[in-house]
Amino acid sequence: NIKGVIFDLDGVIADTAVVHHAAWKKLAAEIDIPFDDAIGERLKGVDRRASLEILLEQASRSYSEAEKEALATRKNDYYRQQIQQFGPQQLLPGARAAVESVRGAGLKTALASASRNASLLLEKLGIADLFDYVVDANHISRAKPDPEIFLAAARGLGLAPSECLGVEDAAAGIASIHSAGMTAVGIGQPQALAGADLLLPDVAAFDISRFIKT
Ligand code: BG6
Ligand code: MG
Numbered sequence: 001n002i003k004g005v006i007f008d009l010d011g012v013i014a015d016t017a018v019v020h021h022a023a024w025k026k027l028a029a030e031i032d033i034p035f036d037d038a039i040g041e042r043l044k045g046v047d048r049r050a051s052l053e054i055l056l057e058q059a060s061r062s063y064s065e066a067e068k069e070a071l072a073t074r075k076n077d078y079y080r081q082q083i084q085q086f087g088p089q090q091l092l093p094g095a096r097a098a099v100e101s102v103r104g105a106g107l108k109t110a111l112a113s114a115s116r117n118a119s120l121l122l123e124k125l126g127i128a129d130l131f132d133y134v135v136d137a138n139h140i141s142r143a144k145p146d147p148e149i150f151l152a153a154a155r156g157l158g159l160a161p162s163e164c165l166g167v168e169d170a171a172a173g174i175a176s177i178h179s180a181g182m183t184a185v186g187i188g189q190p191q192a193l194a195g196a197d198l199l200l201p202d203v204a205a206f207d208i209s210r211f212i213k214t
Contacts, residue, residue: 002183002211003163004108005099006153007131008045009118011169012187012203013095013111014125016083017044023078024055027071033058041192045170047114047143048072076117083117086124094204099130102208108132110153112166114144114173133157145175150182165211167203171195183211 011017021040028035033055043051052072056063063071083090102109110133111118118136122128133156135149142148154164166177169187174195177184186196187203200206 001163001213002107002165004110004132004154004157004159005102005165005167005208006110006112006150006157006177006182007099008166008168008170008173009111009113009121010115011044011092012167013092013099013127014086014121015090015092016121017169019079019082020044023075023082024051026078027075028055031059031071041171044192045114045144045168045172045176047137048076048116050143051075080117080120083121083124086121088126091125091127092203094202094206096127096130098203098206098208099127101206103130105208105212107208107212108157108159110134110157111136112149112153112176113137114149144170144172145179147176147180150177150180154180154182167206168196169193 007013010020024043025035042054049072052068099109109131111131113136116137133153135152135156140148140152150166151161154161161181164182165185166182167185167187168174168177171192174184174186174193184196186193186199190199193199
């Protein structure tokens with residue numbers, strides 16, 4: 001039986017998938033690297049440096065370590081400029097209600113975010129107190145699709161992986177949830193999230209009652 005729900009942040013709770021996408025697209029244009037929606041989809045849920053490596057697959061020259069650091073920082077600066085202005089209006093529709101419904105049903109809630117900006121975002125959105133436990137990229141060493149982040153979240157909740165549900169908008173996240181031995185709820189398009197155990201168009205459609213045995 002499910003006793004806890006572990007939510008991804010970007011693209012599930014916060015309307016930031018588009019902001020990350022736009023920041024990478026801007027960087028790509030500046031260094032003359034082709035960028036399309038398929039590449040944008042591959043970047044979802046992937047940490048900052050791994051995202052840059054995906055982007056640089058299309059590059060016509062190689063980049064030094066120092067150059068890569070500078071590019072990753074530049075992308076993050078573009079992203080941070082946007083989220084400075086964020087407030088509760090950047091919660092995705094139904095996100096707060098989805099998390100509250102889980103708590104209301106007596107289950108635990110956690111957040112598993114690949115982002116180093118997660119705590120800033122939680123503060124801006126005003127939802128930090130909705131989660132019993134938060135794991136972000138600063139707490140783990142292996143990024144999604146590795147299961148480490150979801151396993152750390154389950155451990156923080158004091159639950160076995162089989163008692164947890166993971167909610168994700170990215171293919172890398174669904175893979176991470178499954179490797180952790182959890183049930184995966186995908187939020188978004190079937191093309192990108194074919195592996196999910198349950199696919200929903202958006203977080204507003206999330207209904208915890210279907211996972212609770214009565
Ligand atoms: C994930 C996003 O949540 O965090 C990715 O889906 C992003 O797009 C990753 O690259 C890392 O985020 P940040 O804020 O540390 O660059
Ligand atoms: Mg996401």
